[in-house]
């Protein structure tokens with residue numbers, strides 16, 4: 001009974017959110033008021049409550065309910081990030097199995113001066129902007145009422161909980177090359193908590209939110225005494241776009257124009273800001289897997305009931321009955337946005353010795369796994385069929401890492417089984433690949 005009522009509370013909260021989005025409060029899209037009424041409610045906030053996403057925060061009731069609620073709720077439920085059993089987890093790698101790559105010699109003797117000569121061990125600081133797929137929302141959740149827990153320590157590109165043996169993440173791979181790496185998220189947290197570190201991703205963020213998200217990241221990093229701003233080499237993973245198509249596109253008067261113009265502008269604006277403000281930085285620009293993944297589940301004969309409950313709410317533009325006839329248009333626009341992202345990454349202004357952007361495409365063709373009998377294997381998906389499970393995060397980390405070592409034009413697409421293919425730097429090709437050293 002207790003569970004049932006929590007679940008109802010949760011669903012009504014999500015429904016409230018959708019209602020507010022639909023009733024024009026979303027007009028005032030970006031209300032960047034600092035703090036909120038329930039600021040530091042649990043006295044655990046490390047970072048000032050900079051509000052990072054737009055739509056939720058545009059309305060006072062949401063600021064009060066959603067942020068306050070999830071904070072207290074999370075305290076009551078407790079953490080889920082340290083779960084050790086379940087099909088949603090990657091199998092642990094035994095201690096007698098060595099790390100797949102030679103790590104010796106892949107941190108330069110002298111700090112490199114060109115971003116095109118970075119060995120994996122040269123990365124000193126890791127960071128991320130993005131949405132709920134980067135905050136690792138619900139990665140370890142086994143029930144819908146745990147959806148609001150963010151397992152940031154497990155996030156594919158920025159989680160650093162445990163090691164690669166228990167949680168394959170990009171930081172846990174890079175730590176093998178440079179144990180002094182920092183900036184990665186430590187454990188379950190929202191982006192204001194200490195454990196979030198340099199992961200400023202926020203749920204429901206869209207491309208429109210990224211200029212703001214990037215500015216908050218830069219501010220946070222500059223305030224951190226560990227950071228030597230002009231000396232340390234920084235890696236930033238920037239993945240966005242899922243919510244543009246799940247929660248936003250169906251409210252636009254001209255969806256085609258909106259994608260082709262407004263969203264592209266926000267993308268360029270964010271990269272320009274980073275280019276001007278973050279020295280010694282390499283950016284992984286990554287398309288969202290959300291839409292391709294969602295469509296891949298259409299082929300699944302039977303999905304868990306939880307998916308039918310959560311998808312119309314979390315991804316109302318694709319799964320809400322009202323918009324189902326425009327689904328294919330939205331899908332086409334999404335495919336187009338992925339191309340826009342790639343094209344933007346080539347703009348000459350984003351490439352120098354000090355800064356570069358690399359488009360990493362592995363996510364764009366992601367789909368759930370299929371078993372030998374042809375049935376879908378949902379273990380990469382979380383309980384809600386929208387987010388990735390911890391295993392999904394591990395598979396994604398593997399994909400991102402491979403892309404970083406693969407030359408432009410030769411990058412692997414889609415999800416592969418964990419460790420099925422694991423690239424390593426070599427004496428001939430020791431560098432993280434950029435457009436200039438590929």
Ligand SMILES: *[C@@H]1O[C@H](CO)[C@@H](O)[C@H](O)[C@H]1NC(C)=O
Nearest residue numbers: 040043044045046047048049
């Ligand atoms: C939140 O409250 C705690 C305990 O009083 C305090 O140490 C911390 O600095 C506060 N955080 C912010 C961001 O104000």
Ligand SMILES: *[C@@H]1O[C@H](CO)[C@@H](O)[C@H](O)[C@H]1NC(C)=O
Nearest residue numbers: 253254255256257258260261
């Ligand atoms: C959207 O805008 C484009 C270009 O401005 C135009 O060609 C198209 O007809 C518009 N679509 C709708 C549905 O108004």
Ligand SMILES: *[C@@H]1O[C@H](CO)[C@@H](O)[C@H](O)[C@H]1NC(C)=O
Nearest residue numbers: 292295296297364365366367
């Ligand atoms: C995902 O994208 C790839 C490449 O565009 C495509 O071949 C694949 O069929 C897609 N998956 C689904 C289920 O749409």
